[in-house]
Amino acid sequence: MLTLGLIINPFAGIGGAVGLKGSDGPLVVEEAFKRGAKQKAQERTRVALEPLLAVADQIRFLTCAGDMGEALLKDMGFTYQLVDFNPDYPSSSEDTQRVAQLLTEQQTDVLVFAGGDGTARDICHVVGDRLPVLGIPAGVKIHSGVFGITPRASGEVLLRLIEGQLVDIREAEVRDLDEEAFRQDQVRARQYGEMRVVQSGHFVQSVKQGGTESEELVLADIAAQVVRDMEDDVLYLIGSGKTTQCIMDELMLESTLLGVDAVLNQELLAQDLSEAEIWTLLQRHKECVAVVSIMGGQGHVFGRGNQQFSPRILRSLGKDNLRVISTKTKITGLNGRPLIIDSGDPALDKEWGGLLEVITGYDDSLVYPLA
Incomplete structure (x- = not known):
């Protein structure tokens, strides 16, 4: 039986539709709600996990209480166990890092997370190359090479892994932008590390190209x-x-x-x-x-x-x-x-x-x- 760790950043992508160009930090989340933003990370994770319902008897999840994983897995009917940690509300990057640490310490085969580059950066800070990972794209900034090209594509990679098909594990960059500079129309991206990512065919995206073309x-x-x-x-x-x-x-x-x-x-x-x-x-x-x-x-x-x-x-x-x-x-x-x-x-x-x-x-x- 395959054990998947699951971390959902419930506020990932919340600033995108309301023009905030990111979702990092409680003040941005608060402003996004004031502008009428809706949380979408749960539904994007649901889309990714739907292909796994057919093989639910072959997997178990380790996850965190509440909106960081438990609520969705319970609603979808998956078998899961909780780590011994209760996140704050709204959850923070520190909560993400704490859950990632707990999942790394347990017998997790692959750590699956839903978020954007900020979430990937938090997980990379803790996990590094110790554990294979796969990101479900749910954020505003998704420049890193650790995400599926779509939520459904992330699910297809996991399904292939569960079914015993050939799935590669390759190192990929974690990159993030400076959100404050981003809001001033300045693109300042840097690499924060690499993680080992489960990949199959064209289901996992490349790192976004930076710079300006000379054409x-x-x-x-x-x-x-x-x-x-x-x-x-x-x-x-x-x-x-x-x-x-x-x-x-x-x-x-x-x-x-x-x-x-x-x-x-x-x-x-x-x-x-x-x-x-x-x-x-x-x-x-x-x-x-x-x-x-x-x-x-x-x-x-x-x-x-x-x-x-x-x-x-x-x-x-x-x-x-x-x-x-x-x-x-x-x-x-x-x-x-x-x-x-x-x-x-x-x-x-x-x-x-x-x-x-x-x-x-x-x-x-x-x-x-x-x-």
Whole structure:
């Protein structure tokens, strides 16, 4: 019987949809709740664990009381045992580290955790390379290479492990951003260590690529293409990232590097929008287009750093009103892996799967699979 340790950061990702660009610390969590944020880590963990229900008699969980693991496992009907520790509310990074330490001291085969880079950093600090791990992506910042590409993918890796299929264990980087700098549109990432990660095929993501591409002419061509095609009285939601920033530069408008801006008739309408603010704009404007880029190295279109585009936002927009831009260098860097949508709604992700047109230059585009 396989023993899985489970740690859920119940507040992971809570700042994403409300534009806080992170969830680290009690003050950020408090502000997120004030802005109407909802906790999603439990449901994303549920999606990851659902494939394991078919082999529930072959596994047992070690976990923590309450929302850090027990509540979900009990609801799903899994067999579990609790470590001797009661976390605070709201739980803190110290609680995560304490539970990780207790799980490491017991006969845990794989430590599974739901969170973002901050959670991975906490676990790495305690676990290091002593125990195989696998992350369930539930945070705002997910740059580390220790996560499944989606919650469902994390579950598939664990299922293969339980069924006795070939599963690799490889070292992967744990990286994290400075959230305060992140909120000021400054990307400051550093490596905090490595952990041994269970992997299978393309189910586990690469480390997010950092830095700025030198293909300035390509980005200028992409921007010119998008701006040329902009229609009057259509609301354009410009997503985060250096690639999309080229569009705002072409329009000579101030931009939010790591947020979502709204443009109407080539004028700036609003900056750094939260999910709720985007929803309000969608109710006011009949026609709307979202322009987003691809996360280099990972291939995510939605679900990494742009949680403001929630499932209800995406359903309201419709796939036909999505414009994806990327350099061919980024596409080539995926080495044949598909683009990824990880919206938090598996049904929506499945509906949007298939071929996606990607703008790669002026009057230049290609089609690429979206999984």
